[in-house]
Amino acid sequence: MDFLNFDAEACTLCGICVNVCPFGALKFEKNGIEVGESCRMCGLCVRKCPEKAIRFEQKANEVNKEEWRDFLIYAEQEQGKIHPVVFELIGEALKMAPKVGYHVNCVIAGGPGTAENAKDLLEYGVHKVFVYEHEELKWFRADCYTDVIADCIAAVKPSSVLIGGTELGRSLAPRLATRFHTGLTADCTKLDIKDNTDMIQIRPAFGGNIMAQITISRSRPQFATVRYRVMEKAKKVENPDGEIIRCKMTDDMVKSSIEILSAEVLEKKKSLEEEDIIVVAGRGAKNETGVALCRELADALGGQLAFTRPMVEDGFGDTAHQIGLSGRTVRPKLIITCGVSGAIQFTSCMNGSECIVAINNNPEAQIFNTAHYCIVDDLNQVVPKLTELVRNRKED
Amino acid sequence: MKIIVCMKQVPAGTNVEIDPETGAMKRLSSATRTNPYDLFALETALLLKEKMGGTVTVLTMGPAQAESMMKDAYACGADEAVILSDRKFAGSDVLSTSYTLRQGIQVLGGADLIICGRQTTDGDTAQVGPALAEHMHIPHAAWVTRIEEVTEKDISVQQKLGDVTQVSRIPFPCLITVEKDMCVPRLPSWILKKKTADRKVRFLSFEDLPNQDLTRYGLNGSPTAVERMFPPEKAQKQVYLEGSTEEKTKELFDILVSRKII
Numbered sequence: 001m002d003f004l005n006f007d008a009e010a011c012t013l014c015g016i017c018v019n020v021c022p023f024g025a026l027k028f029e030k031n032g033i034e035v036g037e038s039c040r041m042c043g044l045c046v047r048k049c050p051e052k053a054i055r056f057e058q059k060a061n062e063v064n065k066e067e068w069r070d071f072l073i074y075a076e077q078e079q080g081k082i083h084p085v086v087f088e089l090i091g092e093a094l095k096m097a098p099k100v101g102y103h104v105n106c107v108i109a110g111g112p113g114t115a116e117n118a119k120d121l122l123e124y125g126v127h128k129v130f131v132y133e134h135e136e137l138k139w140f141r142a143d144c145y146t147d148v149i150a151d152c153i154a155a156v157k158p159s160s161v162l163i164g165g166t167e168l169g170r171s172l173a174p175r176l177a178t179r180f181h182t183g184l185t186a187d188c189t190k191l192d193i194k195d196n197t198d199m200i201q202i203r204p205a206f207g208g209n210i211m212a213q214i215t216i217s218r219s220r221p222q223f224a225t226v227r228y229r230v231m232e233k234a235k236k237v238e239n240p241d242g243e244i245i246r247c248k249m250t251d252d253m254v255k256s257s258i259e260i261l262s263a264e265v266l267e268k269k270k271s272l273e274e275e276d277i278i279v280v281a282g283r284g285a286k287n288e289t290g291v292a293l294c295r296e297l298a299d300a301l302g303g304q305l306a307f308t309r310p311m312v313e314d315g316f317g318d319t320a321h322q323i324g325l326s327g328r329t330v331r332p333k334l335i336i337t338c339g340v341s342g343a344i345q346f347t348s349c350m351n352g353s354e355c356i357v358a359i360n361n362n363p364e365a366q367i368f369n370t371a372h373y374c375i376v377d378d379l380n381q382v383v384p385k386l387t388e389l390v391r392n393r394k395e396d
Numbered sequence: 397m398k399i400i401v402c403m404k405q406v407p408a409g410t411n412v413e414i415d416p417e418t419g420a421m422k423r424l425s426s427a428t429r430t431n432p433y434d435l436f437a438l439e440t441a442l443l444l445k446e447k448m449g450g451t452v453t454v455l456t457m458g459p460a461q462a463e464s465m466m467k468d469a470y471a472c473g474a475d476e477a478v479i480l481s482d483r484k485f486a487g488s489d490v491l492s493t494s495y496t497l498r499q500g501i502q503v504l505g506g507a508d509l510i511i512c513g514r515q516t517t518d519g520d521t522a523q524v525g526p527a528l529a530e531h532m533h534i535p536h537a538a539w540v541t542r543i544e545e546v547t548e549k550d551i552s553v554q555q556k557l558g559d560v561t562q563v564s565r566i567p568f569p570c571l572i573t574v575e576k577d578m579c580v581p582r583l584p585s586w587i588l589k590k591k592t593a594d595r596k597v598r599f600l601s602f603e604d605l606p607n608q609d610l611t612r613y614g615l616n617g618s619p620t621a622v623e624r625m626f627p628p629e630k631a632q633k634q635v636y637l638e639g640s641t642e643e644k645t646k647e648l649f650d651i652l653v654s655r656k657i658i
């Protein structure tokens with residue numbers, strides 16, 4: 001391997017690196033340890049080597065970090081309103097900003113009404129909002145949206161750019177990061193900042209089995225996306241003193257080769273992510289009858305019914321109501337799981353919920369490691385009883 | 397019409413675990429499979445070819461063992477398969493992966509349409525498609541749920557972006573990333589498998605690419621660095637409710653009411 005360097009003098013052939021390598025890429029060969037094709041450069045061996053005999057041959061490509069300052073948050077709009085993930089990004093940035101003396105700024109782009117919406121951002125303690133308003137920006141088009149936000153980034157030179165992990169954000173962010181030849185960390189679940197202004201970005205990988213801490217230390221800006229409902233929302237401030245800055249638009253900036261033929265707003269239903277109370281039917285609900293019991297409980301509580309992946313695959317619900325890595329991330333006030341085993345791909349996307357109740361007849365079920373309130377029992381017994389209690393109370 | 401489909405070979409399972417004491421990862425099995433989301437990209441390409449004529453080229457960056465995935469693509473009806481394989485590409489993040497793919501596409505003489513899957517099951521970033529489009533300076537549409545129309549010079553696609561369903565027309569050359577379930581991927585055909593048994597998979601290495609600047613590839617060209625990996629946190633305190641079914645249910649109800657949750 002060209003980039004992993006073994007110091008033959010220092011290496012004692014202790015074999016620790018061979019053992020820690022998750023990809024089985026290291027082997028004892030005639031001339032010492034050799035690195036095979038399966039190496040993914042995770043660097044575990046570099047850190048574990050007691051002799052410090054393994055090094056990354058990295059080419060330094062340092063930027064002047066002083067030139068890049070503050071946080072910039074992309075304020076996505078959905079149906080003429082600020083997407084709620086934006087307030088969560090602001091909340092997270094405001095926690096990090098004081099540690100390095102940064103401000104939190106926003107950039108917002110869209111059709112008529114955008115500048116008006118920008119005012120809502122100031123209430124949360126945002127320093128500056130850069131506004132790009134133009135008829136041509138009414139609907140999202142990847143090419144011209146990239147041009148517009150890139151214009152702002154080039155002018156403002158932010159140290160970090162945070163973007164919501166929505167469909168729109170995840171289409172936009174990689175283009176921007178590529179344009180600035182810098183890194184983008186996807187779907188962070190935790191963010192912090194070092195004294196040297198490098199963000200500590202934590203994200204799940206390998207289907208949530210592992211958390212990876214990622215840094216972008218050689219280039220700026222540092223891009224990160226964060227999914228909706230993962231971070232805490234910012235609070236309104238007493239005396240907002242931020243300002244709105246209308247940015248100059250040129251016709252070139254909104255020129256797009258993409259032609260919108262139609263755009264239809266789906267009927268605005270409360271999405272699963274926005275729900276305060278969720279009841280989940282897992283495979284333990286077994287059939288229509290079991291699912292119906294769970295649905296009645298959800299209805300009685302005024303919440304929504306969601307599913308695990310096998311239940312969606314069996315046609316009991318759609319993917320918009322699937323919780324988990326290949327579905328949605330939720331953090332409601334209350335989540336009641338019924339007949340859910342608690343696989344990591346499921347729990348990693350709901351374990352931020354305020355109150356987690358698990359009903360499962362197997363005391364060994366993994367879900368009980370995640371739940372706050374555990375009921376080891378048959379869901380067919382417990383769920384209807386709970387529904388009845390809730391209904392009777394509502395009638396009082 | 398010339399179509400390039402980007403596909404990746406991924407580990408067959410995702411069941412890695414970390415030893416909380418030592419921080420060492422328990423080994424991943426070496427079994428691999430085709431990223432399941434990329435099968436929808438391949439199927440979309442094959443359907444377009446059936447309608448419009450032309451060729452479908454499958455492109456991957458990865459180790460030489462990706463050849464088996466490429467043979468399967470031949471058996472599904474792909475015309476050409478190309479593997480970008482070189483140790484110099486190891487350790488690539490999204491930026492250098494998409495750059496390397498872009499260089500490979502340049503060697504192949506470009507394409508009218510490039511199709512990517514929605515995401516992989518290992519890195520799982522869903523970023524390579526849009527990043528590749530940016531490197532190539534071409535427009536893209538992500539999360540495509542339906543092909544509405546295709547002509548000699550453009551393609552109209554439906555996308556779901558949050559609460560908005562958008563249909564847009566994009567001129568070639570362009571890139572789309574497709575959602576799963578927009579079609580049913582065909583299985584490799586036995587007849588095609590026999591017919592294509594001798595067809596070679598083309599390998600391209602660093603030396604074959606137009607840009608010979610090493611700092612753009614692999615680890616050197618990757619701005620993101622994985623600093624450490626660790627197991628997910630375990631849950632906080634918990635309460636087991638005891639007694640008969642009635643008692644447990646009533647106790648839960650009382651807790652939820654007293655905590656003002658319901």
Ligand SMILES: Cc1cc2nc3c(=O)[nH]c(=O)nc-3n(C[C@H](O)[C@H](O)[C@H](O)COP(=O)(O)OP(=O)(O)OC[C@H]3O[C@@H](n4cnc5c(N)ncnc54)[C@H](O)[C@@H]3O)c2cc1C
Pocket residue numbers: 207281282283284285307308309310311322323324325326327328338339340341342343344345346359360361362365377378379380410517
């Ligand atoms: C890459 C990847 C992505 C994935 N993404 C997702 C995802 O997005 N969402 C997801 O959910 N899964 C996902 N999975 C699948 C996940 O690993 C599990 O297989 C799945 O979550 C299990 O669903 P379940 O709990 O409903 O079913 P099971 O694991 O079959 O569990 C059923 C449970 O019901 C209990 N039970 C049975 N009868 C009763 C009864 N009468 N009363 C009470 N309890 C009963 C059983 O004890 C058991 O614990 C993913 C997997 C991979 C590899």
Ligand SMILES: Cc1cc2nc3c(=O)[nH]c(=O)nc-3n(C[C@H](O)[C@H](O)[C@H](O)COP(=O)(O)OP(=O)(O)OC[C@H]3O[C@@H](n4cnc5c(N)ncnc54)[C@H](O)[C@@H]3O)c2cc1C
Pocket residue numbers: 040183184185186203205206212214402403404431433434437455456457458488489490491493497511512513514515516518519520521522523524525620622
């Ligand atoms: C634990 C961990 C965390 C990571 N986190 C990040 C991160 O936050 N940011 C980052 O930049 N990188 C990250 N990476 C690296 C990233 O996984 C690799 O860069 C990978 O080469 C491409 O990303 P992906 O697998 O996420 O592909 P995705 O972007 O999810 O793939 C989308 C589509 O692009 C195409 N495609 C992807 N890879 C290839 C390929 N090699 N050949 C052909 N087509 C392909 C396929 O059509 C695929 O369906 C991480 C890696 C690990 C191991």
